[in-house]
Amino acid sequence: MRLTTAATATNQKPFKGQTLLHGLIAWYVVLWVFLAIDPVDRHDWLLENILAMGLVIILVTTYRRFPLSDLSYLFLTVFMTLHAIGAHYTYSKVPLGFWMQEWWGLERNHFDRIAHFSFGLLLAYPLRELFLRRVHVRGFWAYYLPISGILALSGFFEILESWVALLVRPELGEAYLGTQGDEWDAQKDMTVAVFGAFFTIMLTYALSKLVSQKSLPAPP
Amino acid sequence: MKHLVTVGLLLWYVGFFLFMGIEPFDPQSWAFANILPLLFVGVLTISYRYLPFSCASYVLFAMFLTLHTVGSHYTYAQVPFGLWLEELFDLPRNHFDRIVHFCFGLFFAHPLLELFKRVPGMSAWIRAGLVVVTLVGLGGLWEILESWVTRIVHPELGLAYLGAQGDIWDAQKDMAATLYGALSWLVIMIISRKLTGSRVGWPRESSLELPHASDHGSYRH
Numbered sequence: 001m002r003l004t005t006a007a008t009a010t011n012q013k014p015f016k017g018q019t020l021l022h023g024l025i026a027w028y029v030v031l032w033v034f035l036a037i038d039p040v041d042r043h044d045w046l047l048e049n050i051l052a053m054g055l056v057i058i059l060v061t062t063y064r065r066f067p068l069s070d071l072s073y074l075f076l077t078v079f080m081t082l083h084a085i086g087a088h089y090t091y092s093k094v095p096l097g098f099w100m101q102e103w104w105g106l107e108r109n110h111f112d113r114i115a116h117f118s119f120g121l122l123l124a125y126p127l128r129e130l131f132l133r134r135v136h137v138r139g140f141w142a143y144y145l146p147i148s149g150i151l152a153l154s155g156f157f158e159i160l161e162s163w164v165a166l167l168v169r170p171e172l173g174e175a176y177l178g179t180q181g182d183e184w185d186a187q188k189d190m191t192v193a194v195f196g197a198f199f200t201i202m203l204t205y206a207l208s209k210l211v212s213q214k215s216l217p218a219p220p
Numbered sequence: 221m222k223h224l225v226t227v228g229l230l231l232w233y234v235g236f237f238l239f240m241g242i243e244p245f246d247p248q249s250w251a252f253a254n255i256l257p258l259l260f261v262g263v264l265t266i267s268y269r270y271l272p273f274s275c276a277s278y279v280l281f282a283m284f285l286t287l288h289t290v291g292s293h294y295t296y297a298q299v300p301f302g303l304w305l306e307e308l309f310d311l312p313r314n315h316f317d318r319i320v321h322f323c324f325g326l327f328f329a330h331p332l333l334e335l336f337k338r339v340p341g342m343s344a345w346i347r348a349g350l351v352v353v354t355l356v357g358l359g360g361l362w363e364i365l366e367s368w369v370t371r372i373v374h375p376e377l378g379l380a381y382l383g384a385q386g387d388i389w390d391a392q393k394d395m396a397a398t399l400y401g402a403l404s405w406l407v408i409m410i411i412s413r414k415l416t417g418s419r420v421g422w423p424r425e426s427s428l429e430l431p432h433a434s435d436h437g438s439y440r441h
Contacts, residue, residue, distance in 0.1 A: 136341035145350070152353040155360030155395045162392035186391045187367035190360045 006129035007208075009069030020070050024077040031081060035088040047164060048087035051157075052080060066134065072126035079122040086115050108182065116189040120150045120196025125204065143201050150197035151190065158186040225275050226268065229282040233261060236286060240293040252369050253292035257285055277331035284327040287320050296320075313387065321394045325355050325401020348409065352402040359398035363391040 003020070015021065039045035059068075059076065068076075086094060089111075097111030128146040131137050137145060182188070237254070244250035264273075264281065273281075291299055294316075302316030329351050336347045387393070 135346050137339055138341070141339050148354050148357045151360050152355075152357035155356050155363075156399070158360075159392045159396045159399070162389045166389070183388060184367045184371065187364045191364050194361075194364075 003071055003074075004069040005071045006069050006125070006132050009067070009072075009129070009133070015063070018070075021073060024073055028077055028080055028084075032084050035084050039088045039090075040093055041090045044090045045087050047168070048083070048090075051160075052083055052087070055080070068126055068129055072129050075122040075125050079118055082115050082118050086111060091115070113188065113192050116154065117192040117196040119154065120193035120198070121200050122196075123153075124150050124197035124200040128201065128204065143205055147194065147197045147201055151194050154190040154193040158189060162186075222275055226278050229278050230261070230265065233282055233285055233289075237289050240289045244293045244295075245298055246295045248373070249295050250292050252373070253288070256365075257288055261285070273331050273334055277334055280327040280330055284320075284323055287323055291316055291320055318393065318397045321359065321397035322401040322404075324359065325398040325403075326405050327401075328355060328358075329402050329405035348406060352399070352406060355402040356395060356399050359395040363394060367391070 036045070055076075059073075089095070091097075091112040092109050094109060094111035097109035097114075100106060100111075101109055124146045127149050128142060131145045131149075132142050135145075237258075241250070241254075264278075294300070296302075296317040297314050299314060299316040302314035302319075305311065305316075306314055332351045332354055333347060336342060336350055339347075342350070
């Protein structure tokens, strides 16, 4: 089985033959249900899952008209897995984050930063695929626009987070779970997301230069 | 005629910038706030021959830069107009910076649209969407840079320094203001298109005839 990429995803097999996709869906559904049984804070879990479910619905409904490449779905699933774990533990109580906190003597649970970094790292590629195959941009723009898009989505997410905080828990203010008392939280979250996106895009650029153009099928 | 307008705008900005550079309220924050605008004007001047914007775009740039020059002279928190608004509407803080963030979204949308007109293969709606997305992204980038400057220059002042004026949600509100500005532009564009039944307000294709350096085939992966 060959993994399709943004460049080779034009002629996807029918869904029945997509073993990888079946595996990814099964993995996410099982994990999501398992983590939904007894989250640390049901209320926060629900809030965290609104956007995640929105993304799942978009991916499912657009599959027939615009199936993404295997690589993009793989990246999306890894990100959704991280987010499902974060949502279960309300992000600030993820065990991995506590271990890191202890090992390196950090002042807070940094799992949310990992998730923000992964947002850029893992979603820049699907976004690039969208720009390449749907908007038909080429060259520089196909590298620049995904980074710009990730930056904007991160900013938009921070705006949404502040609205939720002001609506749902105005009394908590600064101590709201997302910021964990850090006054520069929003800026740091956006920064790591951009770094993640930049890394992926640079890697994609390097690989596309290194991999022999002839080994890939001709573009449509 | 166009040269006259652009040179006039450049002279206006340089003159006004120098005038507002006389005894700013806080020379250090004034200097930091003006690094990016000066670079931006420099880039615009150099790229004028190769990547010209329309007259309207240069006017919009000049309007925004004028607002920013006023704001940076008074460190934003002390702009008389904002103080006057504060008193008039009984607001908790000087809102001049929010106005300028809003204007950033509103004024930069049209030039950005012109820029995206040069990217081949985009439909009008995608282009308009990308304008809004890019503006929110740039708004976020500004907040990031602002936080870096504060943490390097005045870590002890924290949120009291520069734009935040002590508001913990300042960054989010600033970005939201930019978003509203960009969305306002979108609404104005849609209404003007509906009213005139034409593409008035959208840059004409003919004014943007440049060879696009696109099809060198290195995009694949």
